[in-house]
Amino acid sequence: MTPPANEPSTERSLNFIEQIVEEDISAGLHDGRVLTRFPPEPNGYLHLGHAKSICLNFGLAQRYGGLTNLRFDDTNPVTEDTEYVDSIKDDVRWLGFDWAQELYASDYFDQLYAFAEALIEKGLAYVDDSTAAEIAALKGSPTVPGQPSPFRDRSVAENLDLFRQMKAGAYPDGAKVLRAKIDMASPNMHFRDPIIYRIKHAHHHRTGDAWCIYPMYDFAHGQSDAIEQITHSICTLEFIPHRPLYDWFIEQLGIFPSKQYEFARLNLTYTVMSKRKLKRLVEGGHVTGWDDPRMPTLAGIRRRGYTPDSLREFCERIGVAKRDNLIDVGLLEFCIREELNRTTHRVMAVVDDQPIKLVLTNYPEGQEEIMHIENNPEDPDSGTREVPFGREVYVERDDFMEVPPKKYFRLAPGQMVRLKGAYIVRCDEVIKNGAGEVTELHCTYIPESKSGQDTSGINVKGTIHWVSVAHAVPAEVRLYDRLFAAENPAMEEKEMESDDDNAFLSLLNPNSLVVVKGMVEPNLAGRAVGERVQFMRKGYFTVDVDSTPNQLVFNRTVTLKDAWAKETKKS
């Protein structure tokens, strides 16, 4: 296989893994074949960090005419479950990738077992009767060499016999383990006779009760790669110390020489990415579930309204390297805005628990007009929609100030604004209730200023959105913001030096979800779940699954950039 004709290296610079692959291809390694794998453990939901890995693995294969396997790393039956298998497959497909084969490490249990016996026969593995505590005690520390286990020098025949009995179920959990016999003094702790098989009388989600011994990660992953003839096995930095072991097993077993390469995992500002912490958020009820739109899970981010394209673009932009990184969540937001600006239709929604009613005193009572408003100024082919207009419209409280500051271009006593797609109006009178709160604004509209046929000659600086009182459709609007108030929650938790596992919960953003009533234009009635729109001047929103035929629920995917908010923050 050769790279695509349109030389990819000219579009952007290669990351270090692409460089390795290109070197391997031009060296003729494996006849230029590229086979990667994405190896999730089916014990949790995929998140943005996995998205980076998926885009890397599948993207690499696509780019170099190769393939990618989806392989579930299911060697620990007590934590894994089919429930996760299905969600993981959904997420990968949703991101836009197809795997060559759906495989499971458990497919290889027979083969892996045979590898273990082969190692025993070479005198490179032994059965150890020590307890976990005893093994740990003899392991030494990075500065102190380990001591050999009293069982280290059992004969091949005895080891083989014991191991077969382990497999046959002769021993309870923890009674014995199989260990590789390498070097108890190695500076690499993974070389101090690592455990490669342990006894677990547990039901496996695929193999059922066929096995009561299960291989450890180090004795399963590299071998699985080799069995599949994976050419480039890509994982995160914390596996670097495992690589010598990975290579050692492959060499001792004389199997296909897959190679492991490591990249730095994704960290995002204002969120956490560890499975453990995400699980805690769900189980502690701090979010509504794995698919809560504030979660960095693919399920959550999808429900939030993000698109697969925007995520792939994000993964492309963050790059791949070996240094630790903390990506500004603003880049993710940029990627989704960029796409949604191009693709979504504009609609008007007054998102406010207490909107202000605007009464056009000189507009004939009972009269209605249909305004034709363009769906998307970025897309000339997107057409127009019909929006009913009348004597009374709702506007947002934010769009009126009784005493406006300088450069406030919205409604204020005596000030004029354009109602988007309709008329210019002037605010004449402010009506308040007993509590002194503004309830209505009495305005006059300029009949000659109708949108598209404006002969009034009046120039206004501000345009605001509105919804006809007579036609407004009520909706629930969920305004989401970053889940954490701290830029780097994982790091701050570490700095707290608390032994409390839940310390990071104190960093949650109390305002990450604000539910507000909305009045939306009738156009929106009956929109399907997952549809995306821009609420003009507010942000991008998507119809949530919680919607019912009588009640639309919108999730805010992301706000629009807001130069005015920035301006007011300054002063």
Add this chain to the structure above:
RNA sequence: AGCUCGAUAGUAUAAGGGUAGUACAACAGAUUUUGGUUCUGUCUGUCUAGGUUCGAAUCCUGGUCGAGCUACCA
């Protein structure tokens, strides 16, 4: 602590001995019936000390700082 990995604008990421570039962010202006979009412009960077070299972000040595590993998890 030992071993391993890493260090380029605020955040990421290029430059592989020869002009430090790109994106996001920030800032300023223009356009705008979204304070959106678009366009233009501006700002900020090679951790440190030596060495090799005509020339070092790049190669070498020491230091500093950061991260990972030290599970019968993956």
